[in-house]
Amino acid sequence: MIEFTDVVKSYAQGNKALNGVSMQIEDGEFVFLVGPSGSGKSTIIKLITGELKPTSGTVHVNGYSLERIRKREIPYLRRTVGVVFQDFRLISKMTVYENVAFAMRVVGAREKEIKERVPYVLELVGLENKMNRHPGEMSGGEQQRLAIARALVNNPSTIIADEPTGNLDPERSFEIMALLQEINNLGTTVLVVTHAQNLVELFGKRVVAINEGKVVSDGLGEENNHEAE
């Protein structure tokens, strides 16, 4: 579960990125986080992954209280949250299999577990036949699937996708969003940060809209549209 209560985040220069944000995302939910550039979306992601601490208010993520989390606990928090980025952030010199296995190795998984889990996750995202390819030999959509596989492989309870379709054409974007929905159907909480209004409307999920560091609306896509009107 992710819970923000009256969260303020000010940066050193004094500007407030978040100004009293409160929201709650239950386990197993699928939520879109939308808002213009500079509205505070990235700050919310950084707070969830422990890259930042709130200036005031409380942030609870999967049992961790981020306002008082110790530095050495952050890696364990991050194992509960898989992150997918717009630019994929894959290691080009590694194969598809190695990119995913790497994420397991660095959290101390045994080789036996890796050999069982990686093919399963690659099959889940539809890359089971491309295990020996390198990211550079794949399309953008496939690279994003690989990034999702890597985010999933350590079995996190939450997936955060930051503009996952930003570099993809509409057809691939739909496929990626459908994949995220499939993952959500398996019980994983999914938070998607996006500008793609058409996809938000198409999937009809809960939408949290943020502007100037405040939550301006929170509800199902359709309701939000009415509120905006």
Next chain:
Amino acid sequence: MKLNNIGYLLKEGFRGIFQHGFMSFAAICVTVACLVIVGSFSILAYNLDIMVEDLNKTSEILVYIDSSLPDAEARSIGTKINLLDNVLQSTFVSREEALEDFVKDHDDDSAFNGVQASDLRHRYVVTLEDNTKMKQTDEQLKQLPGVVKTSAAYELAEGFSTIQSVLHIVSVAVIAVLLVVSLLIISNTVKLAMYDRRDEIAIMKMVGATNGFIRLPFVVEGFSLGMLGAILAFGLEWVGYDAMLTKISSVDALQLFHFVPFQELLLPMVATFAAAGMFVGIVGSWTSIRKFMDV
């Protein structure tokens, strides 16, 4: 950290050396260069120190005994001399032995024609524990009953002490500066290798790797580079030093200088090079990675 990960981390550390071949080569070259310079300077300083020490040991005080004292009484003064704090050793030289020595030391025997042993005094040759206190000890010797005169070369002893002190300070300063320089260069070289792998580190952080897990392969890599550099530098130092000794031994004018053989320095040199290689490698990589850990 789980035990089953150690093998993986070590393997990653060694793999990194070959994966960044040029960087590794540069780091090893810098370590070798710095350690050879530091090592050569240390050996030179050590040899000079020993030479100065040997020269210093030749400084002695001659204590002349009242010629009116009977032989037995003159010989008994040695006990009093030995009781003085700074006296290392005193050797009695009878007036007969003194004359013999004079004659032996001079080619022209005729210079001593007519000189009798009785014209000379019994004397003691006194060596000291600490030549810097020569003046005080000389004063104490002069106070002893039966002593009529002493002869001591303070200036020479003080000169040796000054040379030794300057040598110590200069060696420590040069070695410290060279170590810091090599540490900085290694640190920067490792930093470049880290920069090359910053994306990997960011991904490791993102998926929840602990700092220790991220650091260890880089530290293993730094340690291995430092040790490889140290081993090569040690070999070069040994070969170079032996070659220098062979060269010196063939030049007559340089026979005055006595250099210790490398075998005598083997253990301290192995320990110093290993410690320096380890220190430079581990500290260099540890400090470089800190910057990349704040993701």
